[in-house]
Amino acid sequence: RKEVEQDPGPFNVPEGATVAFNCTYSNSASQSFFWYRQDCRKEPKLLMSVYSSGNEDGRFTAQLNRASQYISLLIRDSKLSDSATYLCVVNMRNSSASKIIFGSGTRLSIRP
Amino acid sequence: GAVVSQHPSWVICKSGTSVKIECRSLDFQATTMFWYRQFPKQSLMLMATSNEGSKATYEQGVEKDKFLINHASLTLSTLTVTSAHPEDSSFYICSARAGVTREQYFGPGTRLTVT
Numbered sequence: 001r002k003e004v005e006q007d008p009g010p011f012n013v014p015e016g017a018t019v020a021f022n023c024t025y026s027n028s029a030s031q032s033f034f035w036y037r038q039d040c041r042k043e044p045k046l047l048m049s050v051y052s053s054g055n056e057d058g059r060f061t062a063q064l065n066r067a068s069q070y071i072s073l074l075i076r077d078s079k080l081s082d083s084a085t086y087l088c089v090v091n092m093r094n095s096s097a098s099k100i101i102f103g104s105g106t107r108l109s110i111r112p
Numbered sequence: 113g114a115v116v117s118q119h120p121s122w123v124i125c126k127s128g129t130s131v132k133i134e135c136r137s138l139d140f141q142a143t144t145m146f147w148y149r150q151f152p153k154q155s156l157m158l159m160a161t162s163n164e165g166s167k168a169t170y171e172q173g174v175e176k177d178k179f180l181i182n183h184a185s186l187t188l189s190t191l192t193v194t195s196a197h198p199e200d201s202s203f204y205i206c207s208a209r210a211g212v213t214r215e216q217y218f219g220p221g222t223r224l225t226v227t
Contacts, residue, residue: 104155
């Protein structure tokens with residue numbers, strides 16, 4: 001089982017739709033969680049951190065469920081510019097080291 | 113967000129030569145820098161983690177003698193691909209982080225093509 005798993009998609013939704021995707025992680029010692037977006041042939045850019053209480057940034061809402069070990073990203077009123085690959089990132093830490101694991105990404109395509 | 117630069121942005125080199133890529137954090141001190149490689153349509157693969165002033169920690173399967181990492185200061189890390197081969201052609205991305213639980217900021221990447 002992969003340490004961080006995402007549905008690769010692609011998710012193809014019309015402009016204005018609401019779309020959500022999850023990311024599951026296997027290590028309960030995971031401490032920090034992030035969503036990044038990556039456009040084709042570009043570097044990943046931080047979209048938002050994910051906090052235990054859930055957090056919202058404009059049309060984007062991120063949630064963390066520690067009991068079930070997943071994080072989610074909800075995009076409301078999707079725009080054409082939201083088309084990208086969304087990467088789930090988990091920071092795992094034990095007594096000796098910290099390790100960052102990237103999911104393989106979920107591709108999102110918004111159509112007019 | 114924080115700014116991380118990478119140089120060069122693209123490079124073409126001949127097989128057998130070495131290539132050095134620089135990664136700089138421009139407006140913060142990076143206690144840790146990471147080097148990733150990404151092949152087309154694939155996810156980022158972590159190659160190594162480097163902490164300033166200490167030896168890099170390489171991921172399994174990454175040859176430390178081939179991919180030399182130097183993290184000489186809190187704002188600069190370099191990756192040298194030695195004796196490059198065509199299969200080393202890839203998108204190399206660095207990232208920097210200010211603290212253990214802080215987010216990473218990525219450089220724009222270096223596209224390496226080995227002919």
